[in-house]
Amino acid sequence: MKIALLEPFMVGSHATWAKDFAAHSRHQVEILSLPGNHWKWRMHGGAVTLAHQFLDGGYRPDLLLATDMLDLTSFLALTREVTANIPVALYMHENQLSYPWSPTDVDPALQRDAHYCFINYISALTADAVLFNSDYHRKDFLAELPGFLNTFPDYKEVDSVDKIAEKSRTLHLGLDLHKFDRYRSIVQEQQSRSPLILWNHRWEYDKNPDEFFHALFTLQERGIDFELAVLGKSYRKQPGIFAEARKRLEMQIVHWGYAETFADYAGWLLRADILPVTSVHDFFGISVVEAIYCGCYPLLPKRMAYPEHIPEELRDNHFYDNSDVLVERLSQLCQQVEVREENLSSLVCQYDWCVQAQKYDDLFTVLACR
Numbered sequence: 001m002k003i004a005l006l007e008p009f010m011v012g013s014h015a016t017w018a019k020d021f022a023a024h025s026r027h028q029v030e031i032l033s034l035p036g037n038h039w040k041w042r043m044h045g046g047a048v049t050l051a052h053q054f055l056d057g058g059y060r061p062d063l064l065l066a067t068d069m070l071d072l073t074s075f076l077a078l079t080r081e082v083t084a085n086i087p088v089a090l091y092m093h094e095n096q097l098s099y100p101w102s103p104t105d106v107d108p109a110l111q112r113d114a115h116y117c118f119i120n121y122i123s124a125l126t127a128d129a130v131l132f133n134s135d136y137h138r139k140d141f142l143a144e145l146p147g148f149l150n151t152f153p154d155y156k157e158v159d160s161v162d163k164i165a166e167k168s169r170t171l172h173l174g175l176d177l178h179k180f181d182r183y184r185s186i187v188q189e190q191q192s193r194s195p196l197i198l199w200n201h202r203w204e205y206d207k208n209p210d211e212f213f214h215a216l217f218t219l220q221e222r223g224i225d226f227e228l229a230v231l232g233k234s235y236r237k238q239p240g241i242f243a244e245a246r247k248r249l250e251m252q253i254v255h256w257g258y259a260e261t262f263a264d265y266a267g268w269l270l271r272a273d274i275l276p277v278t279s280v281h282d283f284f285g286i287s288v289v290e291a292i293y294c295g296c297y298p299l300l301p302k303r304m305a306y307p308e309h310i311p312e313e314l315r316d317n318h319f320y321d322n323s324d325v326l327v328e329r330l331s332q333l334c335q336q337v338e339v340r341e342e343n344l345s346s347l348v349c350q351y352d353w354c355v356q357a358q359k360y361d362d363l364f365t366v367l368a369c370r
Helices: 012-024 039-056 072-078 114-126 135-149 160-166 177-183 209-221 241-248 262-271 286-293 312-318 323-334 342-351 353-368
Strands: 002-010 028-035 063-067 088-092 129-132 168-170 196-199 227-230 253-256 274-276 297-301
Touching (some): 002 012, 002 039, 012 028, 012 353, 039 072, 039 114, 063 353, 072 088, 072 114, 088 135, 114 135, 114 160, 129 353, 135 160, 160 168, 177 262, 177 286, 177 342, 209 241, 342 353
Parallel strands (some): 002 028, 002 063, 063 088, 129 168, 196 227, 196 274
């Protein structure tokens, strides 16, 4: 079976997901993509350019697999002589209805933000199947749609949400988790070292770095011994707390900045002991799942997709309700002799492509035969 995967924002987790699916699928997957920058323009104009690529390349797939960054209706209109009878699946990595806007973005205040939400809505209404990377994401998107549609003056079509719900399902992200395994024997356990706390997320506001670092400031003030490794991609504009933390936690920091190679990244995850997560936005949480797979003990907020990664019987150990509880749990863990739990890998190994690829392939086979 031939699948044309349409990705207007080919960077980061979007690019990894697309390439890994193509590599692990039993189907023939052709990726049509654009560079991952200028996200607003990609959502507006990416459909035009990808339509040209599609028509010029003579593609005749059995299934179209688009992501949420594509204006699917425009793409299908521009390619209708070829795609009119081809089934379409829409994969939702994120959605613009509940993705938090940057505090520095002027569009919300100028009321120029609704169109990106509408692209997600009309694309979902158009697709034959709408697939979400977590249960949380699916429920969140469907819950946000009625309020969004009710902001319009008339003919709000709120009943269309039921149509989207009927064709929606969860299809968790596939991840190449087993690639960490080859580095387990390389990482040497250091004897009598301080517990290592890990940050392995983007340096952005939605990851809530203020709460994370203020918890560590409290540990420092209490005289609790710990080390800190701060990974993740930084940007020209980043929350000011990072500069403050680098100064205040200078004596605890053992690594600061993006890991340039996967070997370096894997090494830090396999060395780290505790992963305190403070994010206010995560539709899935790739960095969290990767750290759990590597044996890092997660402390997670009771929100978003995180409860899907931890069995209910273990949630009392790994979830906190507020900042005060986070600090107390961190304090306790930092004073334990052994924190890492290698058996945590089993909690998230179902996300590896060795499991997920067959789920994807079987589902897409069914969709293509409708």
